[in-house]
Every structure is written in C-alpha cells, then in structure tokens.
Amino acid sequence: MTDLLLSDLEGGVLRLTLNDAATRNSLSEAMMAGLQAALDAAATDRAVRVIVLAANGPAFSSGHNLKEITGHRADPDKGAAYFAALFDACAKLMMSVVRHPKPVIAEVAGLASAAGCQLVASCDLAIAADTARFCTPGVNIGLFCSTPMVALSRDVVPKHAMEMLLTGDIFDAAHAARIGLVNRVVTTNELSGTVSELAAKIASKSMVTVKTGKEAFYRQLDLPLEEAYAYTSRVMTDNLLKRDAEEGISAFIGKRPPQWNDE
Incomplete structure (x- = not known):
C-alpha cells in the first residue's frame, strides 16, 4: 500500500x-x-x-x-x-x-x-x-x-x-x-x-448472507419483472440451504443471538 x-x-x-x-x-x-x-x-x-x-x-x-x-x-x-x-x-x-x-x-x-x-x-x-x-x-x-x-x-x-x-x-x-x-x-x-x-x-451480519444479497440486488435490477422473481426465488432457495440461514432461523425461533459461521 x-x-x-x-x-x-x-x-x-x-x-x-x-x-x-x-x-x-x-x-x-x-x-x-x-x-x-x-x-x-x-x-x-x-x-x-x-x-x-x-x-x-x-x-x-x-x-x-x-x-x-x-x-x-x-x-x-x-x-x-x-x-x-x-x-x-x-x-x-x-x-x-x-x-x-x-x-x-x-x-x-x-x-x-x-x-x-x-x-x-x-x-x-x-x-x-x-x-x-x-x-x-x-x-x-x-x-x-x-x-x-x-x-x-x-x-x-x-x-x-x-x-x-x-x-x-x-x-x-x-x-x-x-x-x-x-x-x-x-x-x-x-x-x-x-x-x-x-x-x-x-x-455483525452473516457474510455469506450479505454477499448473496448484494450480488442478487444488482443482478435483478437489470432483469424484467418475471425473470427477476424467478432469479431471486432461486437465490432464496439456495440461501435457505446455507448453514447460516439454518442457524439464524433457529436462533430467532429460540430467542437467542445467532452464531454465524459465514457458510
């Protein structure tokens, strides 16, 4: 530098x-x-x-x-x-x-x-x-x-x-x-x-979640409405299968702070 x-x-x-x-x-x-x-x-x-x-x-x-x-x-x-x-x-x-x-x-x-x-x-x-x-x-x-x-x-x-x-x-x-x-x-x-x-x-957020969301945000902007929903539906499906999504939802239901793995 x-x-x-x-x-x-x-x-x-x-x-x-x-x-x-x-x-x-x-x-x-x-x-x-x-x-x-x-x-x-x-x-x-x-x-x-x-x-x-x-x-x-x-x-x-x-x-x-x-x-x-x-x-x-x-x-x-x-x-x-x-x-x-x-x-x-x-x-x-x-x-x-x-x-x-x-x-x-x-x-x-x-x-x-x-x-x-x-x-x-x-x-x-x-x-x-x-x-x-x-x-x-x-x-x-x-x-x-x-x-x-x-x-x-x-x-x-x-x-x-x-x-x-x-x-x-x-x-x-x-x-x-x-x-x-x-x-x-x-x-x-x-x-x-x-x-x-x-x-x-x-x-403080899950970095794999933030990365997923940032990429999807800019990609969907250039898509027609129907394609944008199809694309983001796939993104959310993949996101739900991530370890941090499972942890975050479990933590929310259990009323405890999440422990992110960034995975």
Missing part, C-alpha cells in the same frame, strides 16, 4: 483512505492501481467484512488527473491508446466496487467531482457530511462526464442525473440526499462515527 492510499482494518471494517491532498485525491493511475489492488485483496480476506472509502483533505476526489491526461497529448497517437486504457482501468475499478462480495460505504466530507462522484455513486452506501459537495463538471471543460454518467444514472432518476451532467453545477449534500446519491447527511463531527456505527452493524 502506498502513501497515496492508507489502509486500516479494525473489527472487520477495512478503512481505505485516499491520501493525496496535493491533487485533491485525483484518481491518478497510481491511485486507481492502489484502490484496485486493495479491493482485490479484500475480496478473499475473511477478516474483511465491510469496506469504507474515505479521504483526507478538502476533496473526497476530484476525479481523473487532468495533468496526467494532458501529458499524453504529445504521444504519437495524441494519447488515444493511453486514454482508452485509463478509462478501461477506471471502469474495472468501479465495477469491482459494485461486484465486490463485501459491502462498500463511501464516507464523503469534501468535494466529489467527476470520477470522484462516480466512485461515490458506485458504492453500496454513502454517508455525507454537510460540507460535502457533488458535481460532474466535465461539460464545463469540453469533456462530457460520460463514464461517471453510468454510475450516476443508475443511482438517481434520469432528470436529476441529466441536470448534473448538463450544467456541471456543484450541488450540496442535502440535494445529494434528496436525489438518492447519498443515504444521509450528518455534521462533519458526526461523519466518521456514523459511518463506523453503520459499518459495524453490517459487519
């Missing part, structure tokens, strides 16, 4: 903190590589039950590093190959968050801009401080936020997503909560405690 990304594991909660305030925590090549490696490692680490993405400095993330991008305009192909590889890496990172077997929570205290906003939208849950701000400002510099649009349009209703994308305006945390980009807004002083409490609550 580089100094660009700090890592701390406590009580089953892996806290990954973007730590590049000099570039406003831009999603540089190095930052994305660090996040990707950390997420990949956490996927098979049984000690990790929940992941929190946070950031140091005034910005959660300013998005792609425009200086890195501009530097490749001098390439023989004017940067085309580099740009394609960059956006492929970013797409892989965002899909890794969505498809990760562990829940991922964004803790947002500052500005989440462009691909930084995309990262927030890709997380399963997001808690924002009242100081947080959100925008997809690419239209202001001649570069429409097309890849951030993918996550944003799957998180909020189309007209709100289009307003952000077409205006490039900065929206406050209260607006982000109203349109569903974040779950709730708290004060800056309450932010870390609120996220820690939420993460600990989720970490």
Whole structure:
C-alpha cells in the first residue's frame, strides 16, 4: 500500500483512505492501481467484512488527473491508446466496487467531482457530511462526464442525473440526499462515527448472507419483472440451504443471538 492510499482494518471494517491532498485525491493511475489492488485483496480476506472509502483533505476526489491526461497529448497517437486504457482501468475499478462480495460505504466530507462522484455513486452506501459537495463538471471543460454518467444514472432518476451532467453545477449534500446519491447527511463531527456505527452493524451480519444479497440486488435490477422473481426465488432457495440461514432461523425461533459461521 502506498502513501497515496492508507489502509486500516479494525473489527472487520477495512478503512481505505485516499491520501493525496496535493491533487485533491485525483484518481491518478497510481491511485486507481492502489484502490484496485486493495479491493482485490479484500475480496478473499475473511477478516474483511465491510469496506469504507474515505479521504483526507478538502476533496473526497476530484476525479481523473487532468495533468496526467494532458501529458499524453504529445504521444504519437495524441494519447488515444493511453486514454482508452485509463478509462478501461477506471471502469474495472468501479465495477469491482459494485461486484465486490463485501459491502462498500463511501464516507464523503469534501468535494466529489467527476470520477470522484462516480466512485461515490458506485458504492453500496454513502454517508455525507454537510460540507460535502457533488458535481460532474466535465461539460464545463469540453469533456462530457460520460463514464461517471453510468454510475450516476443508475443511482438517481434520469432528470436529476441529466441536470448534473448538463450544467456541471456543484450541488450540496442535502440535494445529494434528496436525489438518492447519498443515504444521509450528518455534521462533519458526526461523519466518521456514523459511518463506523453503520459499518459495524453490517459487519455483525452473516457474510455469506450479505454477499448473496448484494450480488442478487444488482443482478435483478437489470432483469424484467418475471425473470427477476424467478432469479431471486432461486437465490432464496439456495440461501435457505446455507448453514447460516439454518442457524439464524433457529436462533430467532429460540430467542437467542445467532452464531454465524459465514457458510
């Protein structure tokens, strides 16, 4: 783990903190590589039950590093190959968050801009401080936020997503909560405690159950209604056959706390 990304594991909660305030925590090549490696490692680490993405400095993330991008305009192909590889890496990172077997929570205290906003939208849950701000400002510099649009349009209703994308305006945390980009807004002083409490609550659940549910949630969203019910009926059948489902139901009937095996 580089100094660009700090890592701390406590009580089953892996806290990954973007730590590049000099570039406003831009999603540089190095930052994305660090996040990707950390997420990949956490996927098979049984000690990790929940992941929190946070950031140091005034910005959660300013998005792609425009200086890195501009530097490749001098390439023989004017940067085309580099740009394609960059956006492929970013797409892989965002899909890794969505498809990760562990829940991922964004803790947002500052500005989440462009691909930084995309990262927030890709997380399963997001808690924002009242100081947080959100925008997809690419239209202001001649570069429409097309890849951030993918996550944003799957998180909020189309007209709100289009307003952000077409205006490039900065929206406050209260607006982000109203349109569903974040779950709730708290004060800056309450932010870390609120996220820690939420993460600990989720970490106390059966991880095989949480993994099953998260995967099913995103898969059924893209299915027609009848297919979604058929698919989730199969998921629930398989879930009921798991050891933790048997334990959880027995504990509920017996009025005792369950003892999870994560199996």
